Amino acid sequence: MDGFIDISLNALASAMFVAMAVSAMFVMLVRTWDLAGKLFGRRSPFSGHILYEAGHPLRIGLTQLNASCSTGLAALVFFLLAFVAALLLRRDGWMDFAHRWLQILFCLLLASALAYFVYRLATLARLRRRLVFARDAHIAVGHGLQRTLGDANRIFHHVSGGSLARESIDHVVVGPSGVYAIQVVVRRPGRGESDEPGVTIQGNELHFGKSDETVSIAGLSARRKLLSRDLSRIAEQPLRIRSVIALPGWQIREQNSDSHLLVNENLLAMIRGWSDPQEYLMNDQVAAISKFLAERCTNLRP
Secondary structure (H helix, E strand, C coil): CCCCCCCCHHHHHHHHHHHHHHHHHHHHHHHHHHHHHHHHCCCCCCHHHCECCCCHHHHHHHHHHHHHHHHHHHHHHHHHHHHHHHHHHCCHHHHCCCCHHHHHHHHHHHHHHHHHHHHHHHHHHHHHHHHHHHHHHHHHHHHHHHHHHCCCCEEEEEEEECCEEEEEEEEEEEECCEEEEEEECCCCCCCCHHHCCCEEEECCEEEECCCCCEEECHHHHHHHHHHHHHHHHHHCCCCCEEEEEECCCCCCCCCCCCCEEEECCCCHHHHHHCCCHHHCCCHHHHHHHHHHHHHHCECCCC
16 A cells, blocks of 8 residues: 555654654754853843842743743644654665564654653643742732832842841831831632632641641741841841741631731731831932842842
8 A cells, every 4th residue: 555554563663763863952042042042141231230020030930940841842842843754755764774573662762752851741731820829829919019018118029038048038128117027828719619718827827617638837937037137237226137938819707816917918018007116217228228128139140
């Protein structure tokens, strides 16, 4: 039979070999281009004047993930196009050097690799949905702080927590009423969970409704203490940083902690009422602290 249905094992193995080679070359070219951009790209002349925005690490992570997904999908399209083209051209000689059992093994290996590749793309797609939710939650809190507190306060995002170089505080508010550290805890409410008793604090853990899942806030306390030490030096007086935990999408029905204020994206105005006259700052102290925080959260990426 001289039709497309009559495909020999050699033709199938050869087509898969060609398709895999084309896809690999495409991915290598993309990676080489990215690497060249990082090695030879020029630093922006404005990088020293650009501050981090709300959800900065998630924005960067999502950009990188989108690039990986785009590259993977494009490589898959190239694979399919090259595979079909190789079958139509009937170039059977690519795998003549291999015995029949090697051709079968080669086809099975490539088919397994292709299946795993598709699985990885599906996994990345699920991860992207989670990152988008987390990014939007951080942006919602950051914009909400700007709307409710931005008139008399300075707001900084992704502030380094002192010597813990890899850790950061999501938002820091500085104003005449004092300094507030806002940490965003992202957990998508399950079906019906948003109508449950809400979030409570027990010790150094957050408890979500009736769920057994908990989230530790011990790291937040450590970062806040380190930042308080640095800001006390700037303000030339002992400075307490009040801890605010934002939980977008969750109901806050009670405040059962004296050390932390629980809010969601709709209750950020509660921060205004959580103050102590003994912790008020002078204008020159606010200016000095703001300058220090601006230097700490300057976006120095190229």
